[in-house]
Amino acid sequence: MTVAHQPSMWDIGTTAATTPLAGRVVRHRLAHGAWVDHLPGWVERSDEVLEVLLGDIGWRADRRQMYDREVAVPRLLRWFGAGEALPHPALIQARRALDAHYLPELGEPFVSAGMCLYRDGRDSVAWHGDRVGRGRSQDTLVAIVSFGSPRALMLRPVGGGASVRFSLGHGDLVVMGGSCQRTWEHCVPKTAKPVGPRVSVQFRPRGVA
Numbered sequence: 281m282t283v284a285h286q287p288s289m290w291d292i293g294t295t296a297a298t299t300p301l302a303g304r305v306v307r308h309r310l311a312h313g314a315w316v317d318h319l320p321g322w323v324e325r326s327d328e329v330l331e332v333l334l335g336d337i338g339w340r341a342d343r344r345q346m347y348d349r350e351v352a353v354p355r356l357l358r359w360f361g362a363g364e365a366l367p368h369p370a371l372i373q374a375r376r377a378l379d380a381h382y383l384p385e386l387g388e389p390f391v392s393a394g395m396c397l398y399r400d401g402r403d404s405v406a407w408h409g410d411r412v413g414r415g416r417s418q419d420t421l422v423a424i425v426s427f428g429s430p431r432a433l434m435l436r437p438v439g440g441g442a443s444v445r446f447s448l449g450h451g452d453l454v455v456m457g458g459s460c461q462r463t464w465e466h467c468v469p470k471t472a473k474p475v476g477p478r479v480s481v482q483f484r485p486r487g488v489a
């Protein structure tokens with residue numbers, strides 16, 4: 281006789297899942313109409329998500345022109361366009377939860393998931409705003425879910441001023457909103473600390489990159 285596996289109470293809470301946003305996510309208002317929402321530990325039991333993301337999901341090394349040389353971009357990239365299946369169900373759940381929470385403000389769904397893999401402390405992203413497309417001229421939202429080793433996300437006003445720092449750890453959520461992509465810049469600086477890999481998943485609406 282074979283005994284079918286019955287779901288038991290021990291199965292509950294064993295897979296990665298987002299936790300509620302409303303009443304928990306904290307909004308930090310920055311100057312010039314920008315804001316950042318922050319919720320540490322938004323995705324629980326994220327280890328399995330990280331494991332999938334660190335696998336063979338089509339990471340590629342990009343190169344870019346720097347003065348007269350072509351150099352490797354210091355991180356690996358994977359872009360999931362609208363309609364492309366995301367590699368872990370928790371990411372689908374995350375996008376759905378972000379849509380439900382931010383729709384009144386954003387007025388449209390998040391459609392793309394850009395991913396960056398920072399292999400160690402030497403990987404980074406330099407100061408920039410997400411200004412390809414509508415982020416250049418319109419307010420928008422970019423939601424980032426972080427997996428793996430904590431790294432700093434720094435923000436500074438365009439044209440100078442004090443910077444702000446958020447620590448992005450395993451399962452943490454940060455949402456940049458308002459005029460953030462136009463009036464502020466952000467970066468993930470290199471660190472000399474011995475850090476393991478970090479994957480960031482950036483959800484953006486149509487036409488923002």
Ligand SMILES: O=C(O)CCC(=O)C(=O)O
Pocket residue numbers: 394396405410424433448466468480482
């Ligand atoms: O890794 C992050 O959290 C930020 C990535 C980023 O700013 C970008 O890809 O535009």
Ligand SMILES: [Fe+2]
Pocket residue numbers: 408409410466
């Ligand atoms: Fe960015």
